[in-house]
Amino acid sequence: MSSMQSNTASVEAMRPETSLTHAAAGEGLWSNVWKQFRRDPIALAGLYVVCILVTMALFADFLANDKPYYSFYKGKIYFPIFRSYLVGVGLAHWPAELQNVDFKKLEGATQVFPPVPYRPGNIDLLVPYETPSKKHWFGTDKLGRDIMAGMIHGSRISLSIGFVAVGIAVIIGVILGALAGYFGSWVDLVISRLFEIMLSIPTFFLLITVAALLPPSIFLTMTIIGLTSWVGIARFARNEFLRIRNLDYVTAAIALGVSNRKIMFKHILPNALAPVIVSVVLGVAGAILIESSLSFLGIGVPAELVTWGSILHEASSATFAWWLAVFPGAAIFVTVLAYYLVGEGLREVLDPRLRGLR
Amino acid sequence: MGRYIVQRLFLLIPTFVGVTLVGFLVMHLAPGDPAELRAAGGLGGAREGAISRNKQGGVDEALSQWRKQYGLDRPLPIQYAVWLKNLVTLNFGESFKDNQSVWNKIIERVPVTVKLNVLSLLLVYLIAIPLGIYSATHSNSLGDQITTLVAFVLFAVPLIWAATMAIVFICGGDFLYLFPPAGLESLDYSSHWSLWRKLKDQAWHIFLPVVLLSYDGFAGLSRYMRASMLEVMGQDFVQMARAKGLQERVVIFKHVLRNSLIPQVTILASILPGLIGGSVIIETIFSIPGLGQLGYESVLARDYPTVLALFTVSAILTLVGILISDLLLAVVDPRIAFGRRQ
Numbered sequence: 158m159s160s161m162q163s164n165t166a167s168v169e170a171m172r173p174e175t176s177l178t179h180a181a182a183g184e185g186l187w188s189n190v191w192k193q194f195r196r197d198p199i200a201l202a203g204l205y206v207v208c209i210l211v212t213m214a215l216f217a218d219f220l221a222n223d224k225p226y227y228s229f230y231k232g233k234i235y236f237p238i239f240r241s242y243l244v245g246v247g248l249a250h251w252p253a254e255l256q257n258v259d260f261k262k263l264e265g266a267t268q269v270f271p272p273v274p275y276r277p278g279n280i281d282l283l284v285p286y287e288t289p290s291k292k293h294w295f296g297t298d299k300l301g302r303d304i305m306a307g308m309i310h311g312s313r314i315s316l317s318i319g320f321v322a323v324g325i326a327v328i329i330g331v332i333l334g335a336l337a338g339y340f341g342s343w344v345d346l347v348i349s350r351l352f353e354i355m356l357s358i359p360t361f362f363l364l365i366t367v368a369a370l371l372p373p374s375i376f377l378t379m380t381i382i383g384l385t386s387w388v389g390i391a392r393f394a395r396n397e398f399l400r401i402r403n404l405d406y407v408t409a410a411i412a413l414g415v416s417n418r419k420i421m422f423k424h425i426l427p428n429a430l431a432p433v434i435v436s437v438v439l440g441v442a443g444a445i446l447i448e449s450s451l452s453f454l455g456i457g458v459p460a461e462l463v464t465w466g467s468i469l470h471e472a473s474s475a476t477f478a479w480w481l482a483v484f485p486g487a488a489i490f491v492t493v494l495a496y497y498l499v500g501e502g503l504r505e506v507l508d509p510r511l512r513g514l515r
Numbered sequence: 516m517g518r519y520i521v522q523r524l525f526l527l528i529p530t531f532v533g534v535t536l537v538g539f540l541v542m543h544l545a546p547g548d549p550a551e552l553r554a555a556g557g558l559g560g561a562r563e564g565a566i567s568r569n570k571q572g573g574v575d576e577a578l579s580q581w582r583k584q585y586g587l588d589r590p591l592p593i594q595y596a597v598w599l600k601n602l603v604t605l606n607f608g609e610s611f612k613d614n615q616s617v618w619n620k621i622i623e624r625v626p627v628t629v630k631l632n633v634l635s636l637l638l639v640y641l642i643a644i645p646l647g648i649y650s651a652t653h654s655n656s657l658g659d660q661i662t663t664l665v666a667f668v669l670f671a672v673p674l675i676w677a678a679t680m681a682i683v684f685i686c687g688g689d690f691l692y693l694f695p696p697a698g699l700e701s702l703d704y705s706s707h708w709s710l711w712r713k714l715k716d717q718a719w720h721i722f723l724p725v726v727l728l729s730y731d732g733f734a735g736l737s738r739y740m741r742a743s744m745l746e747v748m749g750q751d752f753v754q755m756a757r758a759k760g761l762q763e764r765v766v767i768f769k770h771v772l773r774n775s776l777i778p779q780v781t782i783l784a785s786i787l788p789g790l791i792g793g794s795v796i797i798e799t800i801f802s803i804p805g806l807g808q809l810g811y812e813s814v815l816a817r818d819y820p821t822v823l824a825l826f827t828v829s830a831i832l833t834l835v836g837i838l839i840s841d842l843l844l845a846v847v848d849p850r851i852a853f854g855r856r857q
Contacts, residue, residue: 350526350529350530350533351533353526353530353837354530354533354534354537356833356837357530357534357830357833357834357837358534358537358830358833359791359792359826359829359830359833360792361791361792361795362791362792362795362810362825362826362829363537363541363826365795365810365811365814366541366814366822366826367541369814369815369817370541370817442671446673449673449675450673450674450675450796453675453796454795454796454799454811456814456815466675469675469676469679472679472682472683473678473679473682473800476682476683476686476687476688476689476696477688477689478683479683479684479689479690482676482679482680482682482683482684483680486673486675486676486679486680487676489673489675489676490671490672490673490676493671493673494668494671497667497670497671501667
């Protein structure tokens with residue numbers, strides 16, 4: 158048993174040198190990546206934008222909400238936003254005088270509201286198509302809904318797209334790519350046909366077809382996007398597995414009788430991750446673009462859900478309302494650009510061979 | 516070479532079966548079978564159970580009749596085989612919406628989409644290749660950095676945003692009126708117009724959709740072109756050409772350019788599916804009566820035969836595109852056909 162362990166250790170030691178020079182002993186690949194990534198100010202700016210977007214999505218309820226943070230009403234202090242979370246999980250309930258009230262119309266209350274005191278669903282038919290003003294920073298749509306609130310809450314969709322769609326694509330892509338690259342021969346031939354099938358399928362057309370057939374649901378849409386967008390990741394994974402499989406340390410592992418599954422996922426995968434990671438980051442941008450196009454076309458997304466794409470769609474029928482076109486579109490653009498910058502920065506660090514390609 | 520073509524064609528068969536199988540299975544993924552969808556007039560009522568209960572008896576009779584007519588009472592593999600047979604004879608059935616032949620509906624729309632996509636492809640290559648050459652020969656100059664930046668930013672601009680901004684700001688509306696917001700010809704378009712006037716009117720209408728359909732293509736392709744030029748320029752034979760005293764222009768255009776164009780041929784195959792997807796968005800936004808718009812309308816109306824036919828036709832077009840680009844690649848670079856044989 159102990160000889161087995163020392164053998165595995167020597168296998169570890171035989172790992173090929175990556176493009177990175179290990180600065181110090183004991184320093185992992187990823188801290189090294191971060192060190193080099195940090196030196197690229199443009200990629201770093203992209204990362205900051207992504208972080209801001211994630212924060213915005215996580216704290217959407219605190220940035221845009223029709224309830225106040227703090228409310229002093231009839232001699233009692235409330236924290237309605239926090240309370241609504243507790244009510245949501247059943248740990249608290251609203252006192253009778255606050256049940257279903259509009260906090261903005263409470264008389265004699267001292268309250269502190271979030272910077273955007275609306276929720277995306279707040280309909281106010283008195284102010285349809287209001288131009289951007291102090292009250293509505295990004296204007297309102299035809300139902301008088303605040304665009305800024307819609308956009309802040311809409312960022313949650315682009316964030317979850319990143320997790321769900323790309324998560325599914327990574328799982329399928331890495332497994333299929335690993336099988337094809339590791340086993341080669343007929344397995345590779347069959348899986349490569351699968352790649353070719355996926356590449357010849359008009360993906361966008363397939364997406365709108367499937368999304369239109371199933372009941373509209375954002376998570377279903379994300380799943381379909383994931384199921385149709387794994388080919389890029391799979392091809393990268395296949396090529397990496399193909400390359401690494403012929404390295405000496407893998408041959409050594411095979412000779413030692415290590416199981417195929419262990420070689421593939423424990424020994425090869427960590428070394429194959431670099432180019433895969435880049436295509437994952439770029440895949441997030443692609444998924445966001447696809448989702449916004451789908452909700453722009455009104456397919457696959459429940460009608461009442463406000464997304465960046467659905468706001469943009471309203472602009473195409475109300476061409477005077479320029480704010481409906483400018484802001485949500487810019488949000489998609491900035492998000493996609495940020496992911497591209499991060500992806501490009503990572504590629505520079507991880508895979509210098511591909512430098513300059515898009 | 517002959518053997519390579521045969522090999523490629525042979526490998527195309529499983530891909531073709533796979534693609535059609537996906538399309539066929541998607542059809543069966545729908546809630547309710549095509550007969551029920553047809554009973555609901557193809558208008559999406561099937562899901563909500565729009566067929567009123569008191570008419571149920573008559574409907575059931577019609578349903579079983581339709582099922583027999585469409586062969587839906589037979590096992591799935593046989594249905595698939597029958598469908599494939601119909602496909603080969605270009606029999607796509609009739610539209611649920613208006614009972615017209617699906618094939619005629621598609622043929623009617625093909626010229627518009629082909630015109631749009633061919634013009635876009637031309638524009639992509641006409642702009643991207645010279646831009647890539649410039650970037651590579653002046654690499655790291657200010658001009659190169661600017662084109663790199665612009666291409667990178669353009670690549671991130673969502674098509675739906677670019678199109679909506681164009682509609683809002685330069686197509687009538689409250690701002691500029693530089694281009695028409697819809698259609699491919701003016702409302703008063705008549706066949707009595709002079710040829711010049713007709714051409715001018717059509718060009719005015721198609722300009723914006725073509726530009727919108729191609730901008731991310733040329734942003735991407737110019738990057739690829741630059742990278743491929745730089746790669747070739749680093750090779751020994753280029754240095755050799757320079758060493759024997761050839762003019763820089765001859766080196767670039769005769770030796771480097773020819774070799775770096777090879778990979779661009781394959782890119783053609785990967786741009787094609789994107790263009791088809793883009794046509795759906797552009798044709799919907801600009802109300803252009805092409806395949807993309809037909810696809811969108813049929814999807815919304817759950818007009819199954821039309822959707823499936825469009826899906827299959829565009830998949831086959833893409834397959835043919837891939838095949839052509841593979842063969843072209845083997846023509847310009849004989850090593851590929853040779854390498855496969857081993």
